[in-house]
Amino acid sequence: MSASTGHGVDPQSLVEHALAASMGDDCVVVVRDSTSANLRWANNTLTTNGVMHGVHVSVVSYVEQAGGVCTGSVSGSATTQADVDALVRAADAAARAASPADDANPLVRDRTSPDWSDAPAETGIGVYDRVAPALGEAFGRAGDGGRVLYGFVDHRVTTTYLGSTTGLRLRHVQPTGHFACTGKTADLRTSAWVGTATRDFSDVDPLAFEAELAQRLAWGQRRVDLDAGRYDTILPPTAVADLAIYAYWEAGARDAWDGQSVYSRRPTGTRIGESIARPEVTLRSDPAYPGLECAPFEVVAASSQDSSVFDNGLELGPVEWIRGGELAALRQSRHTAALTGQPVTPSVDNLVLEVDGGAGSVEDLVAGTERGLLLTCLWYIRTVDPQTLLLTGLTRDGVYLVEGGEITGAVNNFRWNESPVDLLRRFSHASATVPSFSREWGDDYFSRTATPALRVPDFNMSSVSPAN
Amino acid sequence: MPEIDPSFTALPYRELGAAALGRAQELGVSHADFRFERIKHQRLVVRDAVLQTAMDADDVGFAVRVIHRGAWGFASGVVLTTDEARRVAESAVAVAEVAAEMTATPVEIAPEPVYADVTWVSSYDVDPFAVSVADKAALLVDWTERLRRGAAVDHATASVGQVLETKYYADSAGTVTTQQRVRVDPEVEAYGAGADTFDSMRTLNYPVGRGWEYLTQQSLHDWDAELEEIPELLAEKLKAPSVEPGRYDLVIHPSNLWLTIHESIGHATELDRALGYEANYAGTSFATYDQLGTLQYGSGVMNVTGDRTVEHGLATIGYDDEGVQTQSWDIVKDGVLVGYQLDRPMGHLKPELNGGRSNGCAYADSPGHIPIQRMANVSLQPAPDGPSTEELISRVEHGLFILGDKSWSIDMQRFNFQFTGQRFYRIRNGELVGQVRDAAYQATTTDFWGAMEAVGGPQTWELGGASNCGKAQPGQVAPVSHGCPTSLFRDIRILNTTQESGR
Numbered sequence: 001m002s003a004s005t006g007h008g009v010d011p012q013s014l015v016e017h018a019l020a021a022s023m024g025d026d027c028v029v030v031v032r033d034s035t036s037a038n039l040r041w042a043n044n045t046l047t048t049n050g051v052m053h054g055v056h057v058s059v060v061s062y063v064e065q066a067g068g069v070c071t072g073s074v075s076g077s078a079t080t081q082a083d084v085d086a087l088v089r090a091a092d093a094a095a096r097a098a099s100p101a102d103d104a105n106p107l108v109r110d111r112t113s114p115d116w117s118d119a120p121a122e123t124g125i126g127v128y129d130r131v132a133p134a135l136g137e138a139f140g141r142a143g144d145g146g147r148v149l150y151g152f153v154d155h156r157v158t159t160t161y162l163g164s165t166t167g168l169r170l171r172h173v174q175p176t177g178h179f180a181c182t183g184k185t186a187d188l189r190t191s192a193w194v195g196t197a198t199r200d201f202s203d204v205d206p207l208a209f210e211a212e213l214a215q216r217l218a219w220g221q222r223r224v225d226l227d228a229g230r231y232d233t234i235l236p237p238t239a240v241a242d243l244a245i246y247a248y249w250e251a252g253a254r255d256a257w258d259g260q261s262v263y264s265r266r267p268t269g270t271r272i273g274e275s276i277a278r279p280e281v282t283l284r285s286d287p288a289y290p291g292l293e294c295a296p297f298e299v300v301a302a303s304s305q306d307s308s309v310f311d312n313g314l315e316l317g318p319v320e321w322i323r324g325g326e327l328a329a330l331r332q333s334r335h336t337a338a339l340t341g342q343p344v345t346p347s348v349d350n351l352v353l354e355v356d357g358g359a360g361s362v363e364d365l366v367a368g369t370e371r372g373l374l375l376t377c378l379w380y381i382r383t384v385d386p387q388t389l390l391l392t393g394l395t396r397d398g399v400y401l402v403e404g405g406e407i408t409g410a411v412n413n414f415r416w417n418e419s420p421v422d423l424l425r426r427f428s429h430a431s432a433t434v435p436s437f438s439r440e441w442g443d444d445y446f447s448r449t450a451t452p453a454l455r456v457p458d459f460n461m462s463s464v465s466p467a468n
Numbered sequence: 469m470p471e472i473d474p475s476f477t478a479l480p481y482r483e484l485g486a487a488a489l490g491r492a493q494e495l496g497v498s499h500a501d502f503r504f505e506r507i508k509h510q511r512l513v514v515r516d517a518v519l520q521t522a523m524d525a526d527d528v529g530f531a532v533r534v535i536h537r538g539a540w541g542f543a544s545g546v547v548l549t550t551d552e553a554r555r556v557a558e559s560a561v562a563v564a565e566v567a568a569e570m571t572a573t574p575v576e577i578a579p580e581p582v583y584a585d586v587t588w589v590s591s592y593d594v595d596p597f598a599v600s601v602a603d604k605a606a607l608l609v610d611w612t613e614r615l616r617r618g619a620a621v622d623h624a625t626a627s628v629g630q631v632l633e634t635k636y637y638a639d640s641a642g643t644v645t646t647q648q649r650v651r652v653d654p655e656v657e658a659y660g661a662g663a664d665t666f667d668s669m670r671t672l673n674y675p676v677g678r679g680w681e682y683l684t685q686q687s688l689h690d691w692d693a694e695l696e697e698i699p700e701l702l703a704e705k706l707k708a709p710s711v712e713p714g715r716y717d718l719v720i721h722p723s724n725l726w727l728t729i730h731e732s733i734g735h736a737t738e739l740d741r742a743l744g745y746e747a748n749y750a751g752t753s754f755a756t757y758d759q760l761g762t763l764q765y766g767s768g769v770m771n772v773t774g775d776r777t778v779e780h781g782l783a784t785i786g787y788d789d790e791g792v793q794t795q796s797w798d799i800v801k802d803g804v805l806v807g808y809q810l811d812r813p814m815g816h817l818k819p820e821l822n823g824g825r826s827n828g829c830a831y832a833d834s835p836g837h838i839p840i841q842r843m844a845n846v847s848l849q850p851a852p853d854g855p856s857t858e859e860l861i862s863r864v865e866h867g868l869f870i871l872g873d874k875s876w877s878i879d880m881q882r883f884n885f886q887f888t889g890q891r892f893y894r895i896r897n898g899e900l901v902g903q904v905r906d907a908a909y910q911a912t913t914t915d916f917w918g919a920m921e922a923v924g925g926p927q928t929w930e931l932g933g934a935s936n937c938g939k940a941q942p943g944q945v946a947p948v949s950h951g952c953p954t955s956l957f958r959d960i961r962i963l964n965t966t967q968e969s970g971r
Contacts, residue, residue, distance in 0.1 A: 037563075040941055042745045045572035049563050050542030052836045054529065076526035077546045090524060097602050102518050125559075125566055136570040150747035152941040182748040193748075258623055259661050260668075266661060302523035304513070379751075380877045384888060384908060387666055390969040392886050392908075394879045415877075415884050415910070417968040443749070444943040462968060463910055463961075467751070467881035 009080060011120060014057060015163035017081045021088045024061035024095055025069075026107055028164045028312045029084075030299055032056045033120035036156040037127055044139040044149050051125055055079050058301040060309045061091040062107070068100025071309055073302035101310070103303050103335035108313035110167035120159035121173045127155045131179075131201050138210040142183065145214060151181030154443070155201060162299055168313040172295045174349075175199045178437060178447055179206070182397055183213030185220070189468055190410060192216035193376055193397035195238060197437045197447040199291075216376075216398055222409030224401050226464075232372030233459035234365045234402070235423075237436035240451040242378040243391070243420035244283065244353045245441045250389055251321060252306040253332030257340050262389035262421050263330060270340055271327045277424035280356040283322040285348035291435055292448040294349035308333035311346060319345045322424070350448035358430035362453045365429055367405040369455065374400040374407060377439035378416075389419045394465055396439070413468065414461035429455040470589050472648050476506050476634040479528070480548055485638040487550035488532045491557040493640060497564070499535040499577065500557070501639035503789060504528075505835040508597055508632040514608035515625045516616065522601060529835035532557045536564035538574030542838040578815030578826050580792050582642045588786025590649035591779050592679030596630035599680050604628065607683060611656055611695060618699020620660040620706060628683065629653040629675075629935060631947075635789075643791035651677050651782055651947055653935045658698050662706035667905065669702035670890055671695070672723040672872050675935040675947065677780040701891065704903050711892065711907040713964040717867035718909060718957045719860045724889045725848070726932030726950040727873040732913040733765075733772055734846040734950065735939075736882035737799050738829075739808040739818065745841075749941050751880025754913065755805055757818065763805040766917025769851065772800035774809055774844035776828050781845040782933045782947035787828070789839035794828035799846065803917075811841040833944040840940045847931070847951035854925030857954040862898040863922070868907065868962065869893040869900060875908070886910040888965070908963045919960060924953035 011031040018029040037051045057078040063070045072094025074087050128135075131153065142149045155177035162170040180195035194209045194216075235243070256263035256270040265271045277283075287296040298314040300307045311333050320328045329345040337344040366374055376398035384390040392415065399411040431453040438449060481504035492500035506528045513521035530553065531544040541564025545556040596604075608626035615624035634648040653675035659668045671694045673682075682688050720728070735753070740746060742753040755763060765772075776783055776794035787793055790812045799807045808814075810822060811830035831842035861869055872890025879885070892907040893900045911919075933949035 036942070038942060039567070039570075040748075041570070042747060043573070043743075046539060046567045046570040047745060048540050048542065048838050048840070049567045050544070050838050051559050051563055052544045053546065054544075054836055055546050056527075073522060074524040074526070076524075077528050079547045087526075090526075094522060094524065094601060097600065098522065099519060099605075102520075125563055128566070132566055132570065139570060139572070148744070150744060152748055154942060180748060184747070188744075188752075258659070259666055260623070260659055264666070266666070302511075302521050304521050305515070379880055382875050382877045384875045384886075385906070385965050385969060388966075388969045390965055392875065392877045394877070394884065396880055413879065413884075415879070415886060417886075417963075417965070419969055422970065443941060460968065460970065462886075462963070463884060465879040465884035466912070467754070467879040467883050 011161045012117060014078065014084050015161050018059055018084045018088050019163055019165055021085055022061055023092050024063045026062040026165045028060040030058040030301065031161040032158055034156060034158040035122045035124065036154065037123055037125045038152065038154040039128060039132065040152045042150045044143050057084060057087055059087045059091040061095040063095040065100065069104040070095045070098035071101050072098060073309060075301050101303065103308040103310055103333060105310040105334045107164060107166045107310060108168060111313065112169040113171040116169045116171045118171065121157045123155050123157040127201055128153065131204055131206060134206040138206045141210055146186045147214060147217060148184045148186060149181055153179050160295065160299060162313055164313060170297050170313055174295060176447055177201060178442060179204045181209055181213065183217055185217055190217055190220035191397045191468055195437045195439060195442065197435065197442060219400055219407050220410035224409045224411050226411050228414065228461050228463045230458040230460055232369060232457050234362065234369065234372060234374045235454045235456065236362050236375060237434055237451045237453050238439055239375050239378045240353060240454050241436040241438040241449040242381060242440050243423065244351055244451055245438055245446050245449065246381060246391060247389065247420040248321065248351050251330050253330035253336040253340050254305045256330055257336065261386055263327060270330060272330065272342060274327055275325050276327050276421055277322055277325040279325040281322055281325050281424050282320060282354045284318065284320045284352050285350055286318040287316050287348055289350055289352060292350040292450060294448055298346050306331050306333065307346060308335050310334065314346060316346060316348050319348060352433065353451045354433045355430035355452050358432050358452045360431050362431060365431055365453050365455050366402050366407060368429065369402045369405060372402045373411060374402055379440055381440055384417065389421050390417060391419065392417050413465040415463045415465055417460050417462045423456055426458065427454040427456050470592060472587065472589060472646060473632065473634055481636040483550055484530055484548060484553040488553040488557040489638060489640055491554040492532060492534050492561060495561045497534040497536040497561060499640055501533050501637065502530065503635060503637050503835055504530040505635040507834060510597065511627065511629045512604055512608060513625065513627040514605060514612050516623055517609045517613050519605045527834065531835045532560040533838060534560045534564055535575050536561050537568035539564045539567035539571040540575055541567060544836045575813060576816045577812035578824055580812065580825060583645060583787060583791065583793065584642060585644040586787065588647045590677055590784065592650045594680040595632065595650060596652055596680040597632055614695045615658045615698055618658065618702065620703035621658045621699050622661060623659040626656045637789065637791055639791050645787040645791060647786055649677060649785060650679050651675060652680065652682050654683055658702050660702050660706055665706060667705055669698050669705060670872060671698060674932045675782060677782050677784055705891065705905055708903040708905045710966055711904040711962060711964050713962055713967060715959050716962045717864045718960050719864060719867060719869045719895065719954060720957065721871040721954050722930035722932055722952045723872045724870045725952045725955060727876050728887055729846060729848055729950045729952055730934065731876060731878040732882055732885055734843045736913065737808050738841055738843065739810050739814040740841040742808065743817065750939050754881045754883050760805055764803055765800045765805050765914060766803045767920045768803045769923050770800050770803045770917055770920055771849040772846060773797065773849060774799050774807065774827065774846050776844045778845050780931065781949040783843060783845045783949060788830045789832050790826065790830040792826045792828040792830065797822065797827055809841060809844055814841055831946055833946055837942060837944050840944065842946050843937060843948045845949040848923065848953065850926045850929045850953035851923050854923055854953065857924060857928050860922060860924060860954055860956045861895055861900065863956060864895045865897055867895040869895055883912050885913065906964050906966045908965050910961050910963055916957065916960065919957045920955055921958050922956045924955060928954040
């Protein structure tokens, strides 16, 4: 077996060694072998670039003591059996020193992935063999056309091995990648952005993206200054992904149950079963969703508000978070599910928003708009008020004026204040759902999304931003 | 003075560094540097007197960065053998080979004196990793129990992140540094519900470049007093009237103003942003280079420094991740932009700045990431004989006094921002007359700082900060401190966030 750890100790051996070394009553070990390669550019030239390799091991030790089961969680870089021994000793010691865990549940048992014995998958700078020369050509075309490009491509492949003393031997390979590029006119006064997620870069064409940026920058030749106010606004799939991700992250069952989120029913309980969106809306996750495939089992290095180390290895399947406009589920562990009396629905690493009857594209929504705004993407999104999930943020890299069903110019940027939950109740039109890439969260945290474009008749642009 | 962790000095970083730098030089690079780091991190979270999260991480790795054929190459690894160090060096050179084909402007770095095998350790008393988890958890449990005695408190959380960061740096010019620093980031919050609302109230402490003593010494932070008053403050907030939107004079406490400084001055005066190197991600800056020496950033009482040397600062260190000795310098002088934050590539691009040297602002958050131009401790200076907070409040007829940070957002050129806080007190005729809720302030950076009428004296100055400042692609986080006095601003827009949500 080949060993991505670089010196003859394969991940499976690290798992087995750790499980054998633990003095706890039970133990879960997670080894993540991760390789990545990236290119970054600015001002039509490459800037910082790199390849990285990491092997990260998490050990959770479970010790039965008077009053219940205590746990200890320790993680670190580890490539040798001695490294793993140190982590196991620390986890065992932490468990023995801990008080009984209130999220204790029986550990998941006896399941093996068919590819358990396979070596880690890898990536490297070679993933850009076709993309890099095209990028160089795109720099030239942009320069010749009086445009400046800034951007980043990243590809990561993480192979996760989860083993337990209760018979789990689970493996998952997760490729994650994206291409994102900002274009500016030579005077830096007009800006545009394109971005897409990818699993292997076979579907990324830098020259096509350069052409799209050129078209968007051309839209900006006519400038229109608008005041703050409520506008009929078309949010493209990337902007809807930005908002949907936030609505998902805030959907922790524990916070809702404790009365601290937009999903709380006061004085106690959650809003599960309550209508919170238009009846056509479904928000769901599915580890097997084509093109957005993600880990089909739970991996938790340390318990938290929304997840439990006792759930390691739990099978993840399709979950509808909003069904027919009703809140149908919240992100929860077995522990919080027992509190709320709801099914166990842990987080899944993808998110799909669908609208029954949604059809066509962004261009079709534009064609049906008499006067309104078309956004490109959103930025610096933060919670202002958790009880309504009021968010604030900015528009970025292209706000376009739509008149008579056509784009007629570029508008200044805005600060907006809106709640994604409220928007799902107020939107008037939706396109078909397509793979999307959140501008703010897709890069580092959450790239596997599919969303429609939405048209909102009264989107709150709170003030003007002079940024461009 | 603490010493470098002996479990770090036992690691083979010198051999790995020699192997990596030697291999890079064999391959003909014009510059190479090697970084070896160990970052120990522990996070504890207690909710309602129950330890909910206890997570330890201990990450060790190394990185090689080269300039080759005019391009950067970077690679990192975790296998601690000299063979692997040489292989990682070869990978860095291979990346530079790919990059060179698309690099139109050859990379060069500003010169820096050579520092031969120097050591630096931050100032702290108690290594937080020397305190047992049980003792630390017991302290947090006690804090949440104290908060929950308040009638308005439904739930209480207390958490603390702790970091021991040790790093070795060596480069092909001969600089060798070994450094260690410690930081702790405690956070305590109470939650409650009123008739038609729920809200929370957090203590006003900061993450700091100190050891565990920060959580136990009342002289460093008065935890007892804060824990005593938080439930009452939360109860008052839950019953407080909703703010009337409009224009107000603001007296802003350091516990809120540090974050406004971070967003509207700290990031705006990073030269890499001003020159477009962050344009695709974090954004550029309105404070463009052509305005150096002329941009009226704020009023004449505005003096801002960059400083990587202040004791207990989160961005404080002896030498940066490019082997540059750290410094302090002016960024805004009497309201005018006079300086930027630099790393060595930025210093080379603008040799007229700082005598042609970097001012020591390169930092990577882990051995798996490339050093980038990063924020120094950027601080607003007090007036030497300036007023107290009470005096500043007494100058306001119709205003708000703001304490504690909460929500923050600013545009990609650092013009338009919106911030909320933990507590907004109504000021009427120079007196505090109780809290209001649902308030946010919104402004444009130069308008806001231009409206600063007065800064408080040194007695009002506090060193705030954040542990999680984000920048770059791949994304990196960095700790950074910001000091400031209580300050007075005239005629600033206040929003009512409930009205903003359309309710």
